[in-house]
Amino acid sequence: MNDLSEGSRVLQSDAHPENDLQRIVLVNEQIKAVVATAFSINLMALNAIFLAKRAGQAALGFGVLSNELRTFSVDLADVMKALRDMTSDSVNVVSDQVRLARTLGILSRLKAAGVARGQQAVDAAFARHAARVERDEAALRERQRKLRQVLADARQRVELGGVLARSAKIEAAYGGGFAQPLMQVSSEFDRTIQAIRGSLDALAAI
Amino acid sequence: MKTATTIYSAGDHQWLAVTRDPQRPDYLIDTNEYLVSHGEAAILCDPGGMEIFPAVFSAISEHVDPRNIQHIFASHQDPDIVSSLALWLEFNPRLKCYLSWLWASFVPHFGGDRETFIPIPDAGMKIPLGNASLEAVPAHFLHSSGNFHLYDAQARILFSGDVGAALLPPDEDDLIVKNFDTHIRHAEAFHRRWMGSDRAKRDWCERAAAMQIDMLCPQHGAIYQGEDVRRFIEWFHDLEVGQLRV
CATH class of the missing domain: 3.60.15.10 (Ribonuclease Z/Hydroxyacylglutathione hydrolase-like)
Known part of the structure; x- marks a missing residue:
């Protein structure tokens, strides 16, 4: 396929960079939701560690799990930050695509209008822009692939968090006089992890 | 497409008026562009907005090769004046744009870089065009607060x-x-x-x-x-x- 027909294909494709920008905004909003929830796990875990200390010997296992949950929340926040950096980078590529798509549309109209002199230059400019649009699309596809990888990594971490929350529930049952408050905290962990899972599912669906 | 009409011609000195585009969408203000040429040298006055670039380029090409335009004169900074600059630069990256010094760091938002602009001082200046001026x-x-004719x-x-x-x-x-x-x-x-x-x-x-x-x-x-x-x-x-x- 030569450059010109490639350019025509780009123009006729159903790629709408404006929609990509809207998608990035939605992704960023979901990331913010996950980061906020991860931060709340961190605070909850800190409280749980104090509670486990007060419960003493009966809540040793609970204390260990709370520490792990705290580490989990920090790790998850790091992963989400990486995701956010990637989406910010994608904004640059998509913005460039919006600009290029407009220029390509204008050059296409110029080709359609025809020129008495400089036709080769018009064709060359069109082909150059079409190639840049193609390049940007490929770069965006690569970023989306990496984004899905990071998202899968985040999902795995959340599954681990779910296991930790369920284990905390079991440990809470052995909390003696502190069993009820420990159970409350572990149930809260579980609900929060579920909420993060929901946000990640929403992110994957965007 | 716009029409390019010769409004002055004496020897190799010419003025071309690029006007009236029947296909122009009614939400865009109509504009006139003028190409002044002297021999091989040519300067385009207020090249117009990005949307009308095809109509202007195409009309000019009926008379001269648009790639030979070496200079643009921008009377001021408005989008209907010079937002097509990036597209003109596509066809001649060495193109220079004369405009008020006041807008020299604003108009690059439309295109061009440090090398593109020739700032005009407030008092005005001579602009060479081949061996004419x-x-x-x-x-x-x-x-506009920085405006030249x-x-x-x-x-x-x-x-x-x-x-x-x-x-x-x-x-x-x-x-x-x-x-x-x-x-x-x-x-x-x-x-x-x-x-x-x-x-x-x-x-x-x-x-x-x-x-x-x-x-x-x-x-x-x-x-x-x-x-x-x-x-x-x-x-x-x-x-x-x-x-x-x-």
């Missing part, structure tokens, strides 16, 4: 940017003003609202009255020719400007 004439605050002493033509502009109805859009009294009605509201400084207006009128002008070529509307040039300057001199409503 044009002059950037100050028209500050008419309407382009005078060609050889052709006795003044490109006057937004001064002299008229928003013409489709059935009265001749290239040259035929009936000044009828025409000026379409210019009045524009000048009252867009021209904000009475002092700047009077300064410009005095300057223009002292120049030898056969044609006054605005960026919108029709060209004033002969006696209508003097009529316009006098009309503008007496007009109360800076009015929110007529």
Whole structure:
């Protein structure tokens, strides 16, 4: 396929960079939701560690799990930050695509209008822009692939968090006089992890 | 597509007016572009907005190879004046753009870089065109705070940017003003609202009255020719400007 027909294909494709920008905004909003929830796990875990200390010997296992949950929340926040950096980078590529798509549309109209002199230059400019649009699309596809990888990594971490929350529930049952408050905290962990899972599912669906 | 009409030709010195695009969407203001050429050298006055680039480029190509345009003269910074700059640079990356020093760091948002712009000082400057010479004439605050017109002493033509502009109805859009009294009605509201400084207006009128002008070529509307040039300057001199409503 030569450059010109490639350019025509780009123009006729159903790629709408404006929609990509809207998608990035939605992704960023979901990331913010996950980061906020991860931060709340961190605070909850800190409280749980104090509670486990007060419960003493009966809540040793609970204390260990709370520490792990705290580490989990920090790790998850790091992963989400990486995701956010990637989406910010994608904004640059998509913005460039919006600009290029407009220029390509204008050059296409110029080709359609025809020129008495400089036709080769018009064709060359069109082909150059079409190639840049193609390049940007490929770069965006690569970023989306990496984004899905990071998202899968985040999902795995959340599954681990779910296991930790369920284990905390079991440990809470052995909390003696502190069993009820420990159970409350572990149930809260579980609900929060579920909420993060929901946000990640929403992110994957965007 | 727009039409390119030769409005002055003497030897290898020419003025081309690029006007009236029947396919122009009605949400875009109509604009006139002017190409001044002397031998191989050519300067394009107010190349227009990005959306009308195909129409301008195509019309010019009927007369000259648009890639040979080495210079652009931007009367001021508005989008209908120079937002097509990036596209012109696509066809000649070495293209230079003359414009007020005031806008030299604003207009690069439309395209170009440090090498693209030749800032015009407030007092104006001579602009070489081959072995001829044009002059950037100050028209500050008419309407932009950094604004220039382009005078060609050889052709006795003044490109006057937004001064002299008229928003013409489709059935009265001749290239040259035929009936000044009828025409000026379409210019009045524009000048009252867009021209904000009475002092700047009077300064410009005095300057223009002292120049030898056969044609006054605005960026919108029709060209004033002969006696209508003097009529316009006098009309503008007496007009109360800076009015929110007529």
